[in-house]
Amino acid sequence: MKLPIYMDYSATTPVDKRVAEKMIPFITEEFGNPASRSHPYGWTAEKAVEEARRHVADLVNADPKEIVWTSGATESNNLAIKGIAEFYSKDKGKHIITIATEHKAVIDAFRELERIGYEATYLTPEPNGLINIEKFKAAIRPDTVLASVMFVNNEIGVIQDIHSLGNICREHNVIFHVDAAQATGKVDIDLTKLPVDVMSFSAHKTYGPKGIGALYVRRKPRIRLQAQMHGGGHERGMRSGTLATHQIVGMGEAFKIAKEEMHDENKRIKKLHDQLLKGLTEIEEVYVNGDLNHRVPHNLNISFNYVEGESLIMAIKDIAVSSGSACTSASLEPSYVLRALGRSDELAHSSIRFSIGRYTTEEDINHAIGLLKQKIGKLRELSPLWEMFKDGVDLEKVEWAAH
Amino acid sequence: MAYSDKVLDHYENPRNVGSLDKNDPNVGTGMVGAPACGDVMKLQIKLGKNGLIEDAKFKTYGCGSAIASSSLVTEMLKGKTLDEAESIKNSAIAEELALPPVKIHCSVLAEDAIKAAINDLKSKK
Numbered sequence: 001m002k003l004p005i006y007m008d009y010s011a012t013t014p015v016d017k018r019v020a021e022k023m024i025p026f027i028t029e030e031f032g033n034p035a036s037r038s039h040p041y042g043w044t045a046e047k048a049v050e051e052a053r054r055h056v057a058d059l060v061n062a063d064p065k066e067i068v069w070t071s072g073a074t075e076s077n078n079l080a081i082k083g084i085a086e087f088y089s090k091d092k093g094k095h096i097i098t099i100a101t102e103h104k105a106v107i108d109a110f111r112e113l114e115r116i117g118y119e120a121t122y123l124t125p126e127p128n129g130l131i132n133i134e135k136f137k138a139a140i141r142p143d144t145v146l147a148s149v150m151f152v153n154n155e156i157g158v159i160q161d162i163h164s165l166g167n168i169c170r171e172h173n174v175i176f177h178v179d180a181a182q183a184t185g186k187v188d189i190d191l192t193k194l195p196v197d198v199m200s201f202s203a204h205k206t207y208g209p210k211g212i213g214a215l216y217v218r219r220k221p222r223i224r225l226q227a228q229m230h231g232g233g234h235e236r237g238m239r240s241g242t243l244a245t246h247q248i249v250g251m252g253e254a255f256k257i258a259k260e261e262m263h264d265e266n267k268r269i270k271k272l273h274d275q276l277l278k279g280l281t282e283i284e285e286v287y288v289n290g291d292l293n294h295r296v297p298h299n300l301n302i303s304f305n306y307v308e309g310e311s312l313i314m315a316i317k318d319i320a321v322s323s324g325s326a327c328t329s330a331s332l333e334p335s336y337v338l339r340a341l342g343r344s345d346e347l348a349h350s351s352i353r354f355s356i357g358r359y360t361t362e363e364d365i366n367h368a369i370g371l372l373k374q375k376i377g378k379l380r381e382l383s384p385l386w387e388m389f390k391d392g393v394d395l396e397k398v399e400w401a402a403h
Numbered sequence: 404m405a406y407s408d409k410v411l412d413h414y415e416n417p418r419n420v421g422s423l424d425k426n427d428p429n430v431g432t433g434m435v436g437a438p439a440c441g442d443v444m445k446l447q448i449k450l451g452k453n454g455l456i457e458d459a460k461f462k463t464y465g466c467g468s469a470i471a472s473s474s475l476v477t478e479m480l481k482g483k484t485l486d487e488a489e490s491i492k493n494s495a496i497a498e499e500l501a502l503p504p505v506k507i508h509c510s511v512l513a514e515d516a517i518k519a520a521i522n523d524l525k526s527k528k
């Protein structure tokens with residue numbers, strides 16, 4: 001067993017060796033610029049790029065012509081949100097809708113649009129992390145131009161009902177963007193059936209390389225957007241810049257493998273998830289964050305009450321996980337996602353996100369459970385809150401000196 | 404974030420974890436911080452007949468630096484008079500543990516805990 005055990009697949013995944021092998025020739029030998037039309041170096045690169053585009057399109061049942069390469073999901077989200085808002089606001093209006101638990105790449109793109117005169121609604125999800133369809137419908141106004149909802153949440157793993165939300169958008173003539181960075185290879189996506197207009201993808205959450213992503217832009221009915229990156233007019237004018245052939249080849253191969261293997265892989269991961277869930281919920285006072293049924297098995301976000309997340313991560317340094325709490329950032333705020341679910345401060349500060357994937361083994365899971373049980377016990381011995389809880393003190397009624 | 408060896412040592416082997424009888428007239432209890440902020444420290448001191456602190460115990464909910472700060476403080480307090488204890492500054496704690504700037508508040512909290520425990524003890528006299 002390699003220590004620390006990697007359980008942070010939602011942050012990034014390793015590049016599958018099969019993917020890396022496929023990429024290497026396009027760095028050293030087949031280095032041509034896919035936009036070079038005058039010689040075989042360019043032709044070979046272009047062929048590889050188009051083959052990769054087909055693999056990406058195949059995973060989500062789209063037409064390759066609907067796939068635009070970007071540098072990753074952050075860029076895809078920015079291009080979709082700003083590009084659509086700019087293009088359509090003259091006719092439709094300047095109101096935009098998203099969810100409070102979205103990724104920062106969506107939230108901050110919305111904030112930027114607010115700064116230049118748009119009006120944004122940030123819907124609060126239900127305590128299980130899912131959006132109430134009626135509340136979503138009620139938020140739509142005649143001047144709503146765009147709604148953006150993520151398919152699978154990066155912190156709590158819940159799967160939104162994209163089909164129903166998309167239908168509502170269609171009825172109200174609202175363009176619908178979906179951030180699917182955490183969804184590819186985990187849930188089935190069929191864009192011939194899903195009423196989604198634009199969808200963001202990332203390679204490195206699906207065993208491809210970092211620095212490459214894609215944006216699906218529907219052709220029927222045709223969706224237009226204002227380019228955010230100007231230059232040589234690559235990608236049909238939507239995203240200029242020389243294509244990173246080796247990265248693109250990597251993303252294509254990763255998505256091809258995902259399509260071939262996702263159903264078997266997800267069955268295996270579901271088993272590991274259930275094993276982890278069973279082991280950890282044997283500990284007293286633990287709370288799973290996010291709906292237990294509408295979630296990908298790759299994610300388990302748990303709050304260990306009366307134990308602070310950062311000290312817990314220090315205690316379990318044999319496993320590489322992330323905290324919904326302050327730990328990873330310089331800010332000392334608890335997770336805004338957990339706060340949006342209405343979790344108490346203590347629970348928000350006590351959360352750990354376990355995310356598992358292709359190379360996680362049963363042995364890894366057992367090791368993690370054993371370690372957690374031992375360390376939670378130790379930290380609770382240290383915790384005055386645990387002592388008070390055991391003495392029957394209601395922590396909600398204590399007057400704390402906030403600092 | 405990388406922790407100093409001293410923080411790691413106190414975190415791995417915390418000194419003087421536990422509780423003293425809070426109703427004992429010679430025991431002062433200080434509880435500072437808030438769960439909302441991610442740290443709560445409980446510090447207790449027991450005054451001996453000779454006027455020196457003979458025992459100190461802590462329990463802390465918080466990050467590694469908060470646990471280390473309170474553990475260190477219990478060591479510093481033993482054998483001191485209340486006046487000496489009251490003069491312990493957060494900067495001394497931060498320096499001893501080599502706390503990074505984002506963790507200075509942990510040492511401030513530890514200083515507050517000492518003051519709160521002493522105040523509690525004095526209020527009993």
